[in-house]
Amino acid sequence: MTIQFNDETFHGDFTFKNSEWAIKRFPFPFHEDSYMYSVNMEPHTSYRPGSVFERTFDVDEHYVSEMKDRARVLANDPLRCQSLPHMTLAGWDLVELIMEAKAREYPDLFELHKDGNRWRWVNKPLGIDDTFTFLDESTLPYGPMEYITRQTQGDFAVLDQRDDNLWMDAGMVTTQADWSLDFDIGMNFFEWHAPVPKAHEMGIFVRALKFLLNIQQGQPARRLNWTMTVNPLLDTSPENYHKWGTMKQGLTMENIGEKQHLRVELQTFFRLPRSNALVFPIRCYLIRFEDLVTVPKWARRLHRVIRDLPEELATYKGFIDNRPLMVEYLSQFDDGSPTSDGIWPDDD
Amino acid sequence: MSAGTAKLNVTVAEVKPINDLVTRFKFVRTGGGDLPTFSGGAHTVVEMQDGDITRLNAYSLMSNPADRGAYTISVRRDDQGRGGSKFMHSKVKEGMEMVISNPVNLFSLDLRAKKHLMLAGGIGITPFMAQMHQLSMMGGNFELHYSVRTASLGTYAKELAERYPGKVHIYHDDQKEAIDLKTLLANQPLGTHVYVCGPKGMINWVHGTAEEMGWPREAVHSEEFLAPASGKPFEVKCAVSNKIVQVGEHQSLLEALEAAGIDAPYLCRGGACGQCETNVIGYDGKFLHYDHWLTDEQKAGGKHIMPCVSRFEGKTLVLDR
Numbered sequence: 001m002t003i004q005f006n007d008e009t010f011h012g013d014f015t016f017k018n019s020e021w022a023i024k025r026f027p028f029p030f031h032e033d034s035y036m037y038s039v040n041m042e043p044h045t046s047y048r049p050g051s052v053f054e055r056t057f058d059v060d061e062h063y064v065s066e067m068k069d070r071a072r073v074l075a076n077d078p079l080r081c082q083s084l085p086h087m088t089l090a091g092w093d094l095v096e097l098i099m100e101a102k103a104r105e106y107p108d109l110f111e112l113h114k115d116g117n118r119w120r121w122v123n124k125p126l127g128i129d130d131t132f133t134f135l136d137e138s139t140l141p142y143g144p145m146e147y148i149t150r151q152t153q154g155d156f157a158v159l160d161q162r163d164d165n166l167w168m169d170a171g172m173v174t175t176q177a178d179w180s181l182d183f184d185i186g187m188n189f190f191e192w193h194a195p196v197p198k199a200h201e202m203g204i205f206v207r208a209l210k211f212l213l214n215i216q217q218g219q220p221a222r223r224l225n226w227t228m229t230v231n232p233l234l235d236t237s238p239e240n241y242h243k244w245g246t247m248k249q250g251l252t253m254e255n256i257g258e259k260q261h262l263r264v265e266l267q268t269f270f271r272l273p274r275s276n277a278l279v280f281p282i283r284c285y286l287i288r289f290e291d292l293v294t295v296p297k298w299a300r301r302l303h304r305v306i307r308d309l310p311e312e313l314a315t316y317k318g319f320i321d322n323r324p325l326m327v328e329y330l331s332q333f334d335d336g337s338p339t340s341d342g343i344w345p346d347d348d
Numbered sequence: 349m350s351a352g353t354a355k356l357n358v359t360v361a362e363v364k365p366i367n368d369l370v371t372r373f374k375f376v377r378t379g380g381g382d383l384p385t386f387s388g389g390a391h392t393v394v395e396m397q398d399g400d401i402t403r404l405n406a407y408s409l410m411s412n413p414a415d416r417g418a419y420t421i422s423v424r425r426d427d428q429g430r431g432g433s434k435f436m437h438s439k440v441k442e443g444m445e446m447v448i449s450n451p452v453n454l455f456s457l458d459l460r461a462k463k464h465l466m467l468a469g470g471i472g473i474t475p476f477m478a479q480m481h482q483l484s485m486m487g488g489n490f491e492l493h494y495s496v497r498t499a500s501l502g503t504y505a506k507e508l509a510e511r512y513p514g515k516v517h518i519y520h521d522d523q524k525e526a527i528d529l530k531t532l533l534a535n536q537p538l539g540t541h542v543y544v545c546g547p548k549g550m551i552n553w554v555h556g557t558a559e560e561m562g563w564p565r566e567a568v569h570s571e572e573f574l575a576p577a578s579g580k581p582f583e584v585k586c587a588v589s590n591k592i593v594q595v596g597e598h599q600s601l602l603e604a605l606e607a608a609g610i611d612a613p614y615l616c617r618g619g620a621c622g623q624c625e626t627n628v629i630g631y632d633g634k635f636l637h638y639d640h641w642l643t644d645e646q647k648a649g650g651k652h653i654m655p656c657v658s659r660f661e662g663k664t665l666v667l668d669r
Contacts, residue, residue, distance in 0.1 A: 086459035089486070096385075162458050163566045214615055214623050217384055218354040218450040273385040274413065274482070276456035 002108060005064040005125060011072075016232035018291055022061055026287050027052045028295075028343045029224040029264050033304040035313075037199050041211060044220035044268050048344075052266055053222070056101035057152060058283065059109065064125050066153050066175070066234065073174040073235050074150075079182040080237075081146050083158070083170035090158050090170060091145030092135055093272035094279055098148050123151055145170055154266075154283030157181075159189075161276055166212060168192055169277075175234035175284045177227045177263060178318065183238070197312045212278060217271045225265040228319040228326075232261055232286050251322055256329045257290030260322070262302065289329065295345045299333035306330060354450040356383065356392075360442050361418060370471065370503045371437055374411075374420045378445055382416035386451035388479030389571070392419065393449040393617060396435045401599075402606070405432040405575075406617050408475040408545075409451060413482050419448070422503065424471040429575055430598045454621050455545065455571035457482070462539030464490040467527065467554055469546020473503055475571060476545065480512060493527050495519045495546070529557050543569045572620070576600035577638055579659045586610055586669045587629050601655035610669050612655065619657035626653055626667050633662010 008015045018026070047053040052060075074080055083091060099121055103112035111122035117134040128151065132139035140147045149156045149172035158170035166189045173181035184192040189209050199205060215221055229236055230247045251259060266283040293299035306314075307327045314320040340346055358375035365371045377383050386409055396403040407421040423436045440446070455475050457464060464483060466476045473494055483490045492515060496502035499520055509516045519525040533542070542563070544554040551570045558568045584593045584601065586608075595604040602624055605612045615623040619639030628651050637647040639654035646652050653660070653667070 089459060160459070161456070210622065214621065216354055216450055216452055216615070217386070273451070274387050275459065276387040276390075276453045 003059065003061055003063070003125075006061045008062070008065045010065070010069045010232055010234045014231050014233075016062070016065075016286065018287055019061060023287065023291050023294065024345070025051050025060075026292070027224055027264050027266055027285055028292075028298050028301075028345075029226040030301050030305050031341065031343050033301055033339060034308055035305045036310075037202060037204050040223045041208075041221045041269075042223070044222040044270075052283075052285065055105045056220075057098060057105075057154075057281070058266070059102070059106055059125075059153065063153055067126060067151060069234055070150060070172075070174045077239060080174045081149070081172045082181060082185050083143055083145050084160075084186065087145070087158055087160065087170035087275070087277065088137065088143065090160070090272050090275035090277035090279070091143055091148075093274050093277065094156070094158065095144045095148045096134070097270060097272065097279070098152050102152075126151055146172060152281075154281045157280040157282065158272075159278040159280060161213060161278055164213065165189055166209065166278060173237075176237055176282070177229075177265065177284075178236050178238055178241070180238045195316075197316050198310075212269060215269050215271050215278060217273050220268055220270040222266065222268045225267055227263050227317045228322070229261045229263040229286065230259050230322075232288070234284060234286075248318070248322060251325055253325065253329060256322075256325055257293070258288055260289045260326060260329075261286045262289070262292055289326075293330070293333045296333070297339050297346045299330065300335070300337065301339050303327065303330035303334040355395075356448050356450060358383075358419070358446055358448055360440055360444045360446060363440060363442050366422065366503055367501055369501060370422050370424050372410075372420055372422045373436065373440060374418050375446070375448060376418045383419055384450060385416060386413050386419075386478070387453050387456055388413055388482035389455035389457060389475045390451035390453035390478070391455075391475070391616070392421070392451055394421070394436070395447040396432060396439075398431060398435045398439070401431075402603070403430075403432045403435060404603070404614075404617055405436075408455075408478070408571075410474040410477040411481070413478055414485060422471065422474050424503075426575070430578055432575075452615050454616055455543070455569065457488075457543075458541045458567075458569065460539075461541035461567075462489065463537055463541070464488060465532070465536060465540050465542045466490060466492045467529075467542065467544040467546070467550070468492065468494045469544075469550040470496065470501075471503065472545035472547070472550075472571075473505075473508075474545075476543070477504065477508070479543075480508070480515075484512065490515060492516045493519065493532065495521065495527055495550070498522045529554065530561065533558060533561050533563065541567050541569065545571045548572055572618075572640070575618070576603075576657045577636075577659065579636060580661055582660050582662070582665065584660070585664065585666045587666055588669050595659070600657065601653070601659065605655060605669060612669060614656060617656045619654055622654075624654055624656050626655055626669055627651065628653055629666040629668050631660070631662065631665045633660055633665065635660055 010016055052058045099112045102110040109124050113120040119134050120131045122129050155173045155175050159166040160169040168184045168187050171181045193205050233244050236244055264285045268281050270279050314323050357378040359378045361376045362374035391406045391408045393404050393406050409419050411420040423433050425437045426433045468476050505518045519527055544551050551572050578598045581597050582595050589610045591608055593604050593608045595601050613623050615621040622641045636659040638657040641654050
């Protein structure tokens with residue numbers, strides 16, 4: 001299937017829109033009618049053809065516009081992409097991982113031709129055809145991590161592994177849910193998670209770190225995370241809070257269906273072979289409430305989850321003030337009937 | 349999910365005796381094709397079908413990590429051991445098909461280091477061989493100090509000295525040569541990281557000396573895989589799977605669980621990585637903890653055991669498996 005790429009914006013006039021196809025394959029994150037943290041990891045293996053879990057790096061109709069948005073954000077703030085000097089090898093590992101996966105899984109969109117260390121990379125959607133020498137930085141227009149992540153949807157945290165900990169030593173972060181690479185760079189796993197409420201007391205991070213330290217080559221893992229965003233903003237960074245924070249005001253029953261978005265992150269974890277680093281791609285999917293409620297099961301469940309969410313979590317996720325309005329809007333679509341287990345729509 | 353399950357099907361391409369104790373094995377992918385790249389210091393777990401017993405031993409990969417055509421390992425024969433190395437030496441022949449794990453690295457280079465100072469004892473040389481390949485390709489600064497019993501048992505000593513002139517220093521026990529560790533550590537540039545792989549005594553000596561001399565803990569790295577100790581047979585009750593498992597004299601608890609079809613995660617199988625940590629539900633007897641993973645407090649607490657190397661003596665042991 002060839003993907004029709006949308007021409008759309010994630011700022012200003014916000015012309016972002018999901019097609020019927022994109023709505024149907026949206027990674028709805030709630031498998032039951034309530035939500036609490038858990039180390040909800042599973043192997044990142046190909047699952048459910050057509051879903052966002054099918055490919056190693058999902059490419060969808062928003063690809064070209066998301067990459068334009070990334071370039072725009074980077075032009076305004078180059079510190080969204082940083083790599084400490086010892087992380088260059090991990091950047092090359094990432095180049096290899098992404099190019100090999102995309103060329104294998106989307107042969108109509110991407111091609112990789114290798115002649116020893118001389119590689120030719122063809123990215124048809126973005127009109128790129130580059131030849132370079134693998135492991136030789138001087139042959140690419142950017143550092144290896146920046147080069148490939150300017151061509152791949154989702155944020156990327158590249159984590160060095162040492163002293164039984166993970167260190168945020170490189171990343172490309174332009175589509176984040178209110179965290180800052182520039183602030184977190186060089187921090188370890190416990191330091192960058194320090195602001196998260198409740199989870200520390202629950203021992204979540206100790207268990208999660210142990211799991212991540214043991215992720216092996218050839219055995220990637222994934223989980224879903226979520227929050228809420230008003231307007232289809234990919235860039236909800238602390239650096240730009242003054243621009244988007246105010247957008248959370250002014251929601252009404254009339255406009256909430258269009259403006260309020262559920263924001264879901266497909267987080268994956270891969271061991272990188274040469275550097276022994278861990279790469280943590282965080283792919284953001286947005287869906288407006290009025291599109292989400294077209295799936296009856298999701299509408300009922302989202303109403304119950306948001307209504308019953310502990311106050312600390314609604315505060316941390318930044319929607320405590322808008323919660324009453326969200327619940328009022330969503331309640332229209334909840335007739336109280338039971339919902340089936342799992343995240344998938346019932347008609348499947 | 350259980351770790352240690354990503355497998356590679358390989359064929360033995362070469363079996364080459366290196367000296368009286370050490371034999372080198374070369375694996376290629378069965379049916380052709382590239383093996384995964386790895387990082388210097390990684391090991392692979394080799395599965396050995398030894399009669400009714402499946403043995404799983406971890407061996408450091410010593411070949412050039414950039415060479416995806418083949419992996420090589422070197423195995424030192426241990427006549428007192430439980431039989432894994434004897435199996436490799438006596439049963440494994442060229443052309444044989446075997447199963448090995450994807451590479452796992454529990455002894456990786458700290459790529460921030462301005463200099464990598466490597467201290468090897470005996471067969472502990474193998475992870476450094478891959479690391480030196482990797483560093484010399486990247487233009488990294490390294491130096492090897494390698495202690496061997498005799499020149500004839502100095503596995504790869506001569507070829508390493510030739511391959512990396514000026515960077516390799518060999519010490520022969522039989523000629524009363526020894527690494528002058530204090531002087532060596534005192535003369536390193538800032539930003540040096542120290543790596544040690546060898547017998548337990550050597551590892552403790554390096555950590556102890558470095559600590560005395562004020563080296564930061566994070567700048568001293570070591571790897572020691574323990575071979576599971578043999579011991580008296582014992583019985584384990586597995587509460588989750590509702591099975592009673594007998595652990596034989598020359599079998600580890602982890603091997604016994606696997607043989608009983610109980611899903612038990614693992615990575616290093618040598619008491620170092622923590623992956624197989626298992627909760628103890630109840631016991632009446634004495635633990636024989638041999639691992640490097642649990643703290644002394646945990647070992648005394650009787651709530652955890654590392655089934656890859658540790659054992660139990662007593663009446664009853666109930667595990668959360």
